[in-house]
Amino acid sequence: MTAIELARLAGWERTKISKIEHLARSPSLADIRTWCRLCRAEDQTDDLLAALRAVTGMYQEWKRLQRTGLRRLQEQRTAVFEQTQEFRSYASQVIPGLLQTPEYATAILSAVAVRNKLPNDVEAAVAARMKRARLLREGGHRFAFILEESVLRYQIGGPTVMAGQLGYLLMVMALPSVSLMVIPFSRARKTHALGNFNIYDQAEVRIELLTAAINVTVPSEIDQYRREFELLASMAVTGSEARSVIAKALADMQ
Incomplete structure (x- = not known):
């Protein structure tokens, strides 16, 4: 025809x-x-x-997602986390939300509110993010985080906030549901991901950009991100070695 x-x-x-x-x-x-x-x-x-x-x-623009405030956005994403059994997160810029202290989250979300000219509901948004973190201690979920060493050293909120955040990482990595990995500066690179991404089971990958969030749901693309995560994990240190990298970053701030 x-x-x-x-x-x-x-x-x-x-x-x-x-x-x-x-x-x-x-x-x-x-x-x-x-x-x-x-x-x-x-x-x-x-x-x-x-x-x-x-x-x-x-493709979901932040302008549209955030128009009702940061608190509502935090609450909307909570359901996705609750339904996820295996969560994987790679971070090259900031500490993942589930691992943030209230002070660190306040610094991050305050900057977002100012940059995007949003109503100031940062305190409520931080409370919603902290409430979501309860999932780290509940059964039925597994969490794997890969952090670049640079994430441990960026001055988000200043030295005091960062010291508290790094100390919290040392505590939370002992939880049975949490696997925390760090890629040290000294590691030879097998790959270099372009930015932060989160993998929710085999259902979705979420990439957060400056102006929008990208939700990937095509199975073949999700598989590609899972393979990338595994390659990044092969460069990372875990257990006592990861603790040493975090402790060194903490000591350098004091």
Whole structure:
């Protein structure tokens, strides 16, 4: 079937198909259903609809997510953590939220509120983030964190806040549900991830950028992030070696 014939049967403008094919316009769910029906490809409808929904929900602007405040955003993500049995997190910039102290979280979220000109509900947002951290001590969840050594040394909130944060890491890494790994500066690099990412079971990968969050749900892409996490883990130290790296960073601040 030609594009002209498809447009005629669907009742569309002729240019609509060309724009969709050349990525100048996104099809709607109704467009996909109509296209598949007229091309006698109904067996592909469900897969194409699922792909469109995944793409539509993949890119989430912070401006939209944060418009009701930081507290609401923290609470919305809590359900995802509660449903996750195996959580993996790679951090090259800041301590992951589940491992943050209230003071460290306050410094991080205050900077976000100022940068994005948000209502000041930082105190409530921090409380929501701390409440979520209870999952570290509950059964039914496993947590694996990989931190670059640089994360231990960035001055978020100042020396006192960082000292408290590093001391807390030394405590929380003893929890049975937590595996905390550190990639020292001295390690030979096998790979270099471009930024922080979190893996929620085999269901979702979340990457946080300056202006938006990216949610990856395509299984093959999730597998790629899991392989990257395993490669990063192969460069990291654990147990007493990880404690030594954290303790050294703490000593250097005092």
